[in-house]
Amino acid sequence: MxxxxxxxxxxxxxxxxxxxxxxxxxxxxFGSSELRLSDMLSSLIAGDMQSPEARILLYVRLPRVLGSLICGMALAVSGAVIQGVLANRLASPSIIGVNAGAGLAVTIGSALGIIGGWRLSLFAFVGAFLTVMLVSLGARKWGASRGTVILMGVALNALLGAISDTVTTFNPEISIQSLDFKIGDFSSVTYAKLIPATVIVLISVLILLTFSNELDVLTLGDENAKGLGMNTNVMRVIFLLLSALLAGAAVSVCGLLSFVGLLVPHAVRRIATSESKHLLPLCALFGAGFVSLCDTLARVVFAPYELPVGIIMAFLGAPFFIFILIKGKGGHRNA
Amino acid sequence: MLELNRISAGYGKQTVLDGISVDFEKGKLTSIIGVNGCGKSTLLKAILGILSLSSGEIFIDGENLLTISRNEIAKKIAYLSQGKNIPDMTVEQMVLHGRFPYLSYPRRYSSHDREVAIKAMETVGVAEFAHKPLYSLSGGMRQNAYIAMALAQDTDYILLDEPTTYLDIAHQLELMRLLKQLSDNGKGIVTVMHDLPLAFDFSDTLTVMNNGGIIACGTPSELCNLPIIEDIFGVKIKQMQDGMYSYQYQ
Structure with missing residues (x-):
């Protein structure tokens, strides 16, 4: 067996x-420009970095694909961790307002003239961390039920979104106000955004993989986890900090991409396991693959026009999510 | 021996335990009884360090618990809380987490940990359910799985907070027999109980609490005829001809 x-x-x-x-x-x-891989590779091998093929590969497609892989990985793992720490399967970075917190911070950063790089990632992380700590402390201090935590997230999303909109109203020149940012998009990924986010995501995921047993022990309940010798308060803060780093890094690259942090952990639990030592790496792999695939579809479905990836993810993800929920009905009492 | 020396503890400014001194022995099943809110569960949390002491000391086999880390305490005392989540994992995975205090770099359970977990599951009769999800088990079997996790912790003492809650009478009896068997095999079992006949039937010693203090300790036969039982609980406990205990009320 x-x-x-x-x-x-x-x-x-x-x-x-x-x-x-x-x-x-x-x-x-694949993309809106029809280029053959052989042409792109031959340009690279010949050292012709100024050819259209090489430039499209190096500065358009490669950062975009890497960005979608990294953001999908980050949001899926962040969702799995937040769900574990809050003992709430309905939680995800977008639902409890973590993405919106990061989004507000990025909006403020942009209004202050910060375009990309480490400082923007730092802004996003601070916004995500403050929001996730607020939700976590609120849930613990007021003994909020799972439903209440979600409602708190809905209210926070609305509030943080309203503040972001206010900032963009008074700073119309910033690009963050675009619809693409609000529903998630990879068309403006640059290496300046990608490199810090990639470093943060890979290090955070590696640390989380090391602490997978700790994440499982937390799900036994606070008192039982303390009885097993765990300092639950410290571990909870570490997990929320790492999940905020992941969500913040993703938001700084692609905007407020929703759904992946909810859908992927649920799907992995249904088809594989809830054991964190497998759940987290599988979320990383499936999250990366799923978002990247959706982004490719977003580029080619109406080529040469592009859809924001968030739209494709909702079209594909929502029916699939409903399907796995109905198929696994009653399978998880804690869901 | 687990020795509590004049310990006081509480929540915020509210003192719940007030200068409690009591000893719990290895190889004995001790039940803590008392009405709701008298401080039974708080006492267990104070022993474990989940709740800080405002005064007093706790010694385990002569070593002061206040001077050792929570992880080291978890190697000496296992604890099962009253309100337990039903985590989304298999029985084996949960029982293996009983080895959590022994985890070291690279934070992965060893083959020895797995052997200990399998033995613990065999001891309490849940080995055949090892790969079943916890939520698919009956309440009684699930409680046994939690006890297997406590056994995997390989401690001299196990503290349990109302372990028979939500179990039907057959599973309550089965659980108490299991706890008695564990104490007969050398474990110090300390359990908070609400069901007086069960506590009197299976315990080696009883600790009676009231208003944050201990008002009596003794064997079931010593305590059953004391008037304090009726004073506190409003019922008498009577030993029947077959040696078992039962409620007697007007």
Whole structure:
């Protein structure tokens, strides 16, 4: 029985890696411009960095594909961690207002003239961290139910969104006001945005993988976790800090991409396991592959026009999410 | 021996435990009884360090618990709280987390940890459910799985907060027999109980609490005829001809 389970998990890892590779290759191959991979590679091999093919590959498609992979990974893992720490399967960075907090901070940063790079990532992280701590402390201090936490998130989303809109109203020159930022988009990904976000995401995910047992022990309940020797307050802050780093990094690259932090952890729990040592890496792989695939679709479906990736994700993700919820009805009492 | 020496503790400015001194022995099943709000659960949390002491000391086999880390305490005392989540994991995964205090770099359970967890599941009879999700188990089996997790912790003492809550009578009896068996095998079991006949039937010693203090300690036969039982609970406890205890009320 155990070996069957191990085999199943192994196959799911295989599928997740294949999905990620497929998404990455398709993302490089397809776009609004019809370019052949052989032309792009031959330009690179010949050292002709100024050719249109090489420039599109290096400065358009590659950062875009890497951005979608990194943001998908970050948001899916952040969602899984937030759900574990709050013991609330309905929570995700976009639903409880973490993305909106990061978005507000990025909006303020842009209004202050910060375009990209480490400082923008720092702004996004601070916004995400303050919001997630506010929700977490509120939930604990007032003994809020799972439903109340979600309603708090809805209210926070509205409030933070209103503040962002106020900032953009008085600073119409900033690009953050665009619809693309609000629903998530990779058309403006640059290496200046991507490099700090990638470093933050990879380090945060690695640390989280190390602490996967701690995340599971937290789900046993605060007192039982303390009885097992865990300093639950410290661990909770570490997890929320790392989840905020992930969400903030993603928002600084692609804007307020929603849904992936809710959908991917749920899907992985349904098809594979809730055990964090597998849940987190599978969320990273599936999240990266899913977002990247959606972004490629967003570029090619109405080429040469592009859709923001958030629209494609909602079209694909919502029916799939409803399907897995109905299929697994009653399967998870804690959901 | 787990020795509590004049400990006081509470929540914020409210003192719940007031100068409690009591000993709990290895190899004995001790039940803490008392009416709601008298401080039974608070006492267990104070022993574990979940709740800070405002005064007093706790010694375990001569070592002061206040001087050692929470992780080291978890290697000496296991604890099962009253309100337990039903985590979304299999029985084996949860029982393995009983080895959490022994985790070291790279934060992964060893093959020895897995052997200890399997033995713990066998001891309480949940090994056949090892790969089942916890939520698919009956309340009784799930409680046994939690006890297996406490056993995997490999401690001399296990503290349980109302472990029979939500169980039907058959599972309550089964659980108490299991706890008795564990104490007979050398564990010090300290459990908060609400069901007086169950507590009197299975315990080696009883600790009676009232208003944040301990008002009596003794064996069931010593305590059953004391008037304080009726004073506190409003019922008498009578030993029947078969040796079992029962309520007697007007």
């Amino acid at each position: 155990k070996s069957l389970r191990k085999n199943k998990i192994g196959y799911i890892y295989g599928i997740a890696i294949l999905l990620l590779l497929l998404a990455a290759v398709l993302g490089v191959l």
